[in-house]
Each structure stands twice: as structure tokens, then as C-alpha cells.
Amino acid sequence: MSVASRTGQPAASGFMSQGRQFVGLAILLAFLSVFFLYPLVEILVLSVIDAEGSLSLQPLYKLLTNAGIQSILLQTAVTSVTVAFTCLVIAYPAAACLARLEGWKATLGNIIILFPFLTSSLVRTFVFIVLLGRNGMLNQFLVSIGVPGAPWKLLFNQTGVIIGMTYVLLPYMLLSLVGSMKRVDARLIDAARSLGAGRVTIFFTVYLPLTAPGVAAGLVITTILAFGYFVTPALMGGPAQVMIAQLVEQQVVIMFNLSQAAGLSIIMLVIVGVAYAVAARWLGIARLMRAG
Amino acid sequence: MAFQPSTGEPLGRSTRSAAVQLSGIHKTLGGTPVLAGVTMDIKAGEFVTLLGPSGSGKTSTLMAVAGFIIPDSGKITVGDRDVTNLPPGRDRDMGIVFQNYALFPHMTVAGNIAYPLRVRGMSKAHIKDRVDRALRLVRLEGLADRKPARLSGGQQQRVALARALVFEPSVLLMDEPMGALDVRLKQELKWEIRQLQREIGATVIYVTHDQNEAMLLSDRVALMQDGRIEQYASPEEIYRRPTSIFAARFLGDSNLIAGQFDESAGCMTVAASGKVIPAAWPSGSPCHGRCMALLRPEHARISAATELTTPHSPAQDLTTMGAVLEEAVFMGQSMRYRVHVPDLGCALDVQQVAGAGTTALSPGRQVNVSWDPRDLHLITTETAS
16 A cells, blocks of 8 residues: 555556456455455354354353453453554654655655554564563663653553554554645645634644544544554553453463354454444545545 | 724725735746746736736746745835735735635635634624625625535635635735636626626736736736736737737737838838838837837738729828738638738738628738738837947
């Protein structure tokens, strides 16, 4: 996904005949069926088969009413939303600067955003453990300049999870914001100035409303991605920061309880699906797709 | 200057229109001079058009007045205030209609028009009152709640105009406001803009590359080329008495005949043929030898060469010459002819009203072409010392 290519128009028809288009579509559909729909149905079936091997909603009900799982779901939701908003606060001013770059500077800007994508999120998370540890670079610096309370505990707690996940998900937010900011016509800002508006007024009455689709898309994307995150909370969080994806992993790897893992997966899928549907309905799906 | 809310009166004749003066405006952008000493004065309530080809500096001049371009040197005053280095905004007190309008897409028509009032902290009731009157002024009463995307080009242009006028700025700037509209709509809106400006009495600076627009709208036209003003006068003055070849060519169609002016004899020698023809130097201008004679196509007449007329017919005091008709084109209200005149060593364009009695003239025919010597306007081509 590159910023430049997303502004392009869909390829002109006539490139492929109607018949060939159907063949292409069929191949894609077959791929989707084999590698996504089939396993999904399998998981769905697994999640609704009880201990006796008969079809029942009992296992899902049991999972949903379990107080421990409820609290993990809540923790996951709170963390995801917090991460999404932290991303927004950090990315908005950065994106506003990036959107104004032109030529080779814009290319360099995009490379800087996309660079973290080239490394696996596992490596990136370990990098942050090095930076944020008790004797890590940040704490050494804080102690050396005599900040009260230093060294801070920045790992294996909620702070660590938020910092780590924000870092990992920031590029998604940046890309969706830069996309919407590039579409803001600079002459509208000039017009607002000529009509007598000050900088702050222009920001709140013109710039922010015009970039709102990007903000909404960024929030939806980062929240959904954060909801299913596994590596970062596992490595940077403590026992209290267990997220739903970790629970699924536990059920598969440690408990060998595939049925419960499937049940949890289905619950996750439904929550994310409903959240997306609500967001799409409120914000308009077309706007989300366009800005994302 | 503080904003004075006047709520009782309709957006009527503005008492706040101000004179604008530009003196010696220079601006270089990226190594190229875009403005090379623009000097002009605009009276309060005057409609002035900056006319010129693209790249002539007309939009840059407007943007300097608007405050979006800060001149390298020179001074701009509005009324008695020096605004040269003032940023665009409330203190500058100018309404701008941008090219392609720059309407806020997320606001309704009423929201757009209310914007300048809202940022000035006017009360809701006053804003509503003013917006209603502005909508009436541009005849968009029923469309207050529409978004700009759902308006036609002409309607968008009117919203932009209402938004620029609603806060009663002392100067109204318009940057090719009709560039994106089709010909018929342009024709209609030209009359509307003219009428509106006369009604409001605002000082208007208008940029266009369309000479018809400039002719119809302006009290005075500043004809620009290469970042400088070639001629600054009424449209009629520029058309009848252009001071340069560029001005003669840019406004209207022209025939140009190179020659040498003889002051004592009151005639000029055509360079290409050596033929001497009567001509008068425009009064008040300094005399120079080498010159170009401008003859507008509609000032020349052609007739079938059935009888031989003397080259200089004293009865009618017309200059007449034999010519060969090369082309004849029917243009609707007139006929357009192209004739080759051996005595001038060049071709002339002739435009003649195509009435019922017009004899059909076909190409290749021998014709006579004639004109009143007073319609021959001389332009010096010798650089003034």
C-alpha cells in the first residue's frame, strides 16, 4: 500500500473482456473459499460442539458468562481504544507535516513511515524492551538528568502494552491520515484566511472537518488491529494485561482445548464485525474505504 | 479597521469602498521576475480589470493586493493604509472570489456565506439576517441548505461572490471567476456582476484573460505583459488608441502596416511598397519616424472594382486601393474578408455588415478596399529616448 497509488483511478474497463473478468473473479473466490471460508466454518463448527459431540450453543454461552473471560475482553477493548486514540494524538501533527511534503521529500517521508513495516513486529517489540527496560536507554537518560521517580516502570504493565502497540500500529494511522490530508485543497485554507479566520479557527472549522474521514478510518483500522494483537501484549505486558488473542493461544498450545479456542475466536470475530458495522454505518462505509 | 456591523440596511451601496494604489511592485519567484514594477491607482468604487495572456503577472498582481504574495519592493495602499506587508485576513479587509471558488465542501451554502461573519463573532440573529440578504442579492434564496457539490457552476460562483461580499469588505478581488463556466452562462453572469457592482459600489479588481469580459465589465483595463502594465485606460481608449503593438493585437482584431511617418506632409510611407498614404499622428503624442499603422477590420470597406476609383478619393476623403479578394467567410452578423493589397505589400482583414443588399463577392475577384484616414491609428515603433 503506497500513498501515491491510492489516489489513482480504477483501471479502465476494456483491459479484460467480460468472460476473462469472470474467470479472474472465480479464481479469487476459490482462493478465498479454500484458505479463509473453509477454515472459518471449521472453527465455527468446533465452537458449537459440546463435550458430548452434539451441536449446541452451550459452549459459547459458558465462555461469555465466564467472569475471567469477560474481564479479559474488557481489558482488550479498553487497550485497543486507548492505543487507537494514542496513535491519533501522535500521528495527527506528524501526518499534517508529511502531507505538505512534495517531490523527493514526500518519497523520503513515505519511506520513513513504511520502514518499520519492513521489520517483524517481534523484532520491533524486542527493540522497545531494550529501550524501555529498567536499565534501558530511556530510564538511563531520565536518571541522568535527575527526573523524580526515575527509573520508571515502563514494561510488563499497561503502560508497556500501550507504548508497544502504539509504536507498531502508528504507521496505519499515519497512512490513513496523510491520505485524507493530501486531499485538503490548500486554497480552502487561503479562502478561510482571506475571510478573516485565525489559525486556530481555521483548524477547527476547515482542516479538522475535512480530515475527519481519515481520522475515523484510522481509528477503526487501529482499533480492530489492536483488538486481535498478540505478540506485543505477550512480551511487554504483565499478567494483568492478558488480551483475548493470548487466551486463544493458551487454549491451543497449553490446554489443547481447540473447542474453547474456536469459541473465543468466534467471539472476537463477532465483536470486531459488529464494531466495524457500527462504525461503517455511522461514518459511511464509502468514506471509510476511500480514506483508508 | 474594525468590522462595523450594519444590520438595518440591505447590503446596499457601500460607503466603505476604498481606493487602491500600487507603486513599483516587484516580485521574483524562483529566480524569475513575475512582477516587474507594477504601478497603478484604482479609484474608490472603480471596476478595474487586469487583462493579459497567461504568465503576464495579472494573478500575481491580484495575489499581491490580497496579501498572498509579499512584494520584494514597492508599496500597496488601501485608502490611506499601507497594506504591503499585512497578511491576508481581517485587517486586510478584502473579499476574494477565487478561481474555482474554493467553497467549503463540508458546509452548506448558508454556512459558507456565514463563515466570515461567524469568525468575526457576530450574533446568530445578525448573521442570519445578513446571510438572507446576501442570498437575495445573488438570487439563491431557495438553496441555503444545499452543499456546494450539489450546485451548478454558475450557482457556486454566486455563492463565492456572496461569501466575499457579505462582510462588506472595502475591496473585492476576483480571480478569473468565470474561467470554469460555459460561454452562455458567462454571458448571463457578466451582466449580473456588472449590475451587482454598480449596486454595491464596491472597488473591484478583476482578473481575466478574456477581452470580452474585460470590455463589458470594466471602467478601466490594465493590460499586462511580462509582469508589467502595458496600458492602463478605459476599454474604449485601449481599443481605439493602443499605445503598443501588443495592446493593438491583444484587444480586438487588427491589421498592422509598418511604415515611416512624415510629420510635415501628414502622411506615411508604407515600408513594404514605398507607397505614400495619408495618416495623422495622434494628437499629444511625441512624433517619431518609424511606426505601425493600425487599421481595425471593421473600419475598412471593400467594394467590387467595377469602376476605377482614384487611389485617393477627395470627395469622401477616403483612402482607396485596388486589392484581390483571397477569402470570404460568412460570420453571421457580418462578412469576413481577407484581401491582398499590392500597394501595401500585405493582406488586410476586412469586416463588413452582411445586409440583404450585399453583393456576393467570390475569392479571386478584383476589389477596392478603402478606409477613412482618421481610422488609421499610428503606433511608434521607435524606442522613446
